[in-house]
Amino acid sequence: MGKFEFENQGTNTYLVYTLEEEEEIDTMSLGMITNNHIKGIADTVYHQMDDIRQIKYNVTAKVSLKQFFAGAVNKKRLLSVFSAIIDAMSEIEDYMLDSKSILLDKEHIFINVATYEIGLICIPVVRENEEGSDIGKFFKETVFTTQFDPTENTSYVAEFLSFFNSNPVFSIDAFKKELEKLDGFVGVNTPPVQPQVPPVSSVNVPPVNVSPVMPTPQPTPVPNPVPSGGMNFSGGGINPVKPVSLGKEPIHVAVQENVQPPKNLPNGNQPSGMNIPGKVVPPSNLNISGKGAMPSTMDIPGKENVVIPRKGPAPVKEEPTENKSNEKPMSTWYLLQHYSKKNAAIYKEQKAAKKAEKQASKKKGKGEKEEESFVVPGAPVNQGNSQQIHNNNQQQMQQAQAMQQMQEEQRRQQQMQEAQRRQQQAQEAQRLQQLQMQQAQEIQRRQQLEAQRLQQMQQMQQMQMQQTQQMQQMQMQQVQQTEEAQLLPPQVGKYGDTTVLNQNGAGETTVLNQNEVQQMQQPYLIRRRNNERIPINKPAFRIGKEKSYVDYFIGDNSAISRSHANIINREGKYFIVDTNSTNHTYINGVMIQSNVEMELAHGMNLRLANEEFEFRML
Known part of the structure; x- marks a missing residue:
């Protein structure tokens, strides 16, 4: 790994x-x-x-x-x-x-x-x-x-x-x-569960009005209350309802099966929407989504079938007779865009007629050539042949122009492709150049980081050496003071330099307990902004602006991270570690690397973002 x-x-x-x-x-x-x-x-x-x-x-x-x-x-x-x-x-x-x-x-x-x-x-x-x-x-x-x-x-x-x-x-x-x-509740990070609504299996169709299809003004519509099972437009009782899917929601429409058509209707008319045995004929005038009219018969619960009679036969819509001789010629492009069986039949018929016409014109031209095989000098030339020659010349000229345009278009496309290829080559060369520049910049950046790291290590070593020398000097001074005090003769009756704890034990020395000794040796920080003294009283002392997490809360400086740095006590030595802060941590002006413990000594200057402290040990 x-x-x-x-x-x-x-x-x-x-x-x-x-x-x-x-x-x-x-x-x-x-x-x-x-x-x-x-x-x-x-x-x-x-x-x-x-x-x-x-x-x-x-x-x-x-x-x-x-x-x-x-x-x-x-x-x-x-x-x-x-x-x-x-x-x-x-x-x-x-x-x-x-x-x-x-x-x-x-x-x-x-x-x-x-x-x-x-x-x-x-x-x-x-x-x-x-x-x-x-x-x-x-x-x-x-x-x-x-x-x-x-x-x-x-x-x-x-x-x-x-x-x-x-x-x-x-x-x-x-x-x-x-x-x-x-x-105590559903999930720490889980959103509340929304109640599930069962899907609607069917939608009841609201009451509809029924009116016959007649050329004359329509009579007053008859309201039709719909039973819960659906609608049945028939004259032979209630039949099972089959759903008809229109859009997203089903609409229930009754379809009759095996119903005999009524006989001897006036004028020989058949009722709209009647089912013939062996066939299912949907009502032609069923009013769905606001289109068309409703059938003239319907079932109402508790009553016989209500029939709304017609006033005469319904007009039969006749399709206009097409005049095929006046039809415009149909192109292949039009047939592909508007394809249908009818259009396909028309296209085939026009194509066959055109082919027959061409064959007839060829035969006619051949007969004229046979008649004009002997030309009398000075006799007038047949105008039909000259017109055909002129048409042939025009066709050849058009074909030549089309060929020239096609060649020009091919030449233009080749030029465009060549230009695109050159542009892609230039872009690729530019991309490679940028990649090389990025690699060079990355190498330079890594070299700078390595140099900074070495410089930081050298500075930290120098500081540690200075601190060691200071500690040694302080220890030597203490030893000298102790030796000098031992060489001085005892002074009896003078109490100006020594505090007497009580009268009974004036000549004895009071021994401090372990807690008092640790309290005297407890380190602390001095905040330079307000000279606040901050005792470091935990093995891992946290500093930041998240009040619920840190041990020393800095709420008046937005540059401080929520968890900025920790001061750690390990075996009597103190270390500071930056906890991935945004604006970093500095010792004597030198930035330290995140998540790397750096040992602290008395008198060191600490800077968290732009907030300055001093580390002291009693």
Whole structure:
């Protein structure tokens, strides 16, 4: 596995993973995480220069889970982080990412301390036989190793342990339900569930009016209350209703089956919409969506069929007789755009007539040539032949012009293609030049960063040497003062330099307890803006502007990050670490790298963004 390091670029902080030579990139997973903003996955950028391949993860304004869980952890913080990780694992499945590529350890999971937004690290490399992280084991170890807030009810910790013991095989769904139960409502980051409305299977058709189709003015419409089962426009009882789908919602229309047509109707008219045995004839005047008229018979519950008589036979619409002789010739293009059987028949008929006409004209021309095979000198020439020659010449000229235009068009297209090819070549050359410039700039930037890092290390070494010399000088002065005090003769009866604690023990020395000694040695910060003294009284002392998270809250400076820096006490030594802040942290004017611990000494000047402090030790 490759190595990790942090890199600061302007106001952004990146966790950089350098791949080893034998690691093969999973191109599909890499494309997923670099081209999409996946909830719960840190934003990713792929960078390659020569043989160096790097994947950069943006962790700006986020702290590692190890830092986030340092000290006492309350219930809200724990449940929020666990829920965010579970939601992120669900997103990973949706984007077809391999869960083995996710790093589940406290140092490589990053949290926004204000919003609890999580950023997991996905390493898109091919893993054939390698086992991935055990998510159940990760949650269990986190619960076991976390120090919980003693000021609140910690019974939820016992619930977690009971869940892990009763479920040897970890299930994401079961753990999510456990989190919801412990949190007291449906999900920490889950939106409220909306009640489901059952889909509407059918829509009742409102009452419609029925009127006959007649050329004369229509009579007053008859209202038709529709029964719940649908509509039945027939004269033979209630029949099953069949839905007719129009648009998105079905409309129920009754269709009769095997109904005998009535006989001896006046004027020989058949009722509209009547079904003939063996055929299903839909009503021609059914009023649906406001089109057409309704049939003249309908069923009303409790009454016989209501029949609205017609005043005479309905006019029969005759199609106009087409005058084929006056028809315009139909082109092939028109036939393709308006294709139908009727148009196809007309086109074929016109084509056959045109062909017959051409054959007739050829025969006629042939007969004229036979008659005019003997030309008498001085006799007038047949005008029909001269006209045909003239037409042939015109056709040849037109064909020559068309050929010339086609050649010109081909020449123009070739010129355009050549111009496009040259333009593409120029663009490719420009792109290669830009790529070379970018590579050169990247090399220069890396050299500058390396120089700055070396300079910082040299400065820090010089400061440490100066501090060591100062400490040695102070120790030598103390030793000298002690030796001088031992050489002085005892003075009896003088109490001007020594405070007497009580009369009984005037000649004795009071021994301080361990707490008093630690209090005297406790370090503190001096805020230069207001000379405020800030005691550093925790193993991991947090500084920032997120009041619910930090130990020293800076609310009057917007340049400070929510979690800007931590001061850590380890074995009597104090270190400062920048927690991926936006405006960085400085020691004696030199910017320190994010997530790298730098040792502090008495008198050092600290600058968080533009806020200055001084570190002191008693």
